[in-house]
Amino acid sequence: MTGETNNAxxxxxxxxxxxxxxxLSEGLAALGxxxxxxxxxxxxxxxxxxxxxLQVIVTDLQMxxxxGIELLQKLAVRRRxxxxAAIVITGHASLDRAVGALRLHAVDFLxxxxxxxxxxxxxxxxxxLVEDETAAASNGSAPATLTTARPNYLKALVSARADRDSIFQAGLFSDPAWDMLLDLAVAEATNRPISVTSLCIASGVPTTTALRRIDDLKEAGLLDRVPDPGDRRRILVKLTSMGRERMEAFVQRQAARLGLKLD
Structure with missing residues (x-):
């Protein structure tokens, strides 16, 4: 089933x-x-x-x-x-699916x-993001969204929690605060804005719990909430200077123990 217009x-x-x-297709068409x-x-x-x-895929996860995760995996291989850019939609938020989408460069969770x-x-x-990456590539420079050593290493840390949950008893490691900080560090390293909603979904815990932990991290001075300049109804979450410095210190210390040099 496809819908097509004169505009490619x-x-x-x-x-x-x-x-x-x-x-959705009719609504998006009305919005140009x-x-x-x-x-x-x-x-x-x-x-x-x-x-x-085609530059953006918006896919449901539960099919x-x-x-949706396997679809993005196949596309990552076929469209290297x-x-x-991938946007994932889910009515059944879960940690492993959110992490899987993050690893496949999903730019948003809805x-x-x-x-x-x-x-x-x-x-x-x-x-x-796609246009910025294309322009940077044509100029011979590395775009901010291009995967480099640092975001790759951060994504490995994020993936480790999915491995942890598959090996150990589920629920043993239920506090989402650290997972949130890792997700924010990955988002910053790949120049990907992350909303409060997306961060709650990726945390893998009930929304009320995730929001309380966001408040705790904000009170600790590690993150802040700011309006999305492109959509004032949407609230973005970002690391503060202190949060960024502490995550950087952690990443560098862990990389040094493995003999890695991060750019």
């Missing part, structure tokens, strides 16, 4: 619920963002192969046969020379139910 669409929507696809749509990951892969202009306007804001942010 740069966005692909993937969801196994046709009603969601219709509502034409899109293609797919009801399955297999269909999405075929559409991507036939449409090189039959091939889920021209990667797509939780259902959501509006076309909310998705449009996320898409515009993703398109800006």
């Amino acid at each position: 669409p740069r966005v692909l929507l993937v969801d196994d619920d046709p009603d969601v696809l219709i509502e 963002l034409p899109s293609l749509t797919a009801e399955t990951a297999v269909e999405a892969l075929d559409i991507v192969q036939r449409n090189e202009d 039959p046969r091939i889920d 020379q021209k990667p797509m 939780q259902k139910p959501l509006s076309a306007e909310e998705v449009a804001h996320a898409i515009n942010r993703a398109l800006s």
Whole structure:
């Protein structure tokens, strides 16, 4: 199932619920963002192969046969020379899925139910990142979003918590504060803004618990909440100078123990 306009669409929507696809695609079209749509990951892969202009994929995580994480994994392999920015949508937030999406360079997490306007804001942010990366590549410089040693190492630390939870009894390590600081460090290293909602989803704990820990970290001077300049209704979370310095000290100390030099 695809929808196409005279303007070459740069966005692909993937969801196994046709009603969601219709509502979002029509809403985005009204906002000047034409899109293609797919009801399955297999269909999405075929559409991507036939449409090189696609730059952003918005995919549900919970889908039959091939889920959103596996779809992003396949796209990462097939589009290495021209990667797509990924936005993930979920109605069932969980730690392992959020971490998996983070490792695959997801630029935003959106939780259902959501509006076309909310998705449009996320898409515009993703398109800006893609354009910045393309411009930097054409100028022969390294864009801020390009993966380097530091973000790779930070992502390895983030991935370690998913390994930890698969090896040890689930729930043994339930405090989300450290996970939040790691996610914020990765977001900063890859120039990816992260919202309060996204941080709560990635923490893998109930939203009320995550919000309390965000308040605790803010009170400790490690993070701050600021309005998104592109969408004043959206609140972003950032490390403070002290939070940045302490995370840097931790990363450098751990890397030194492994004999690694981070740029």
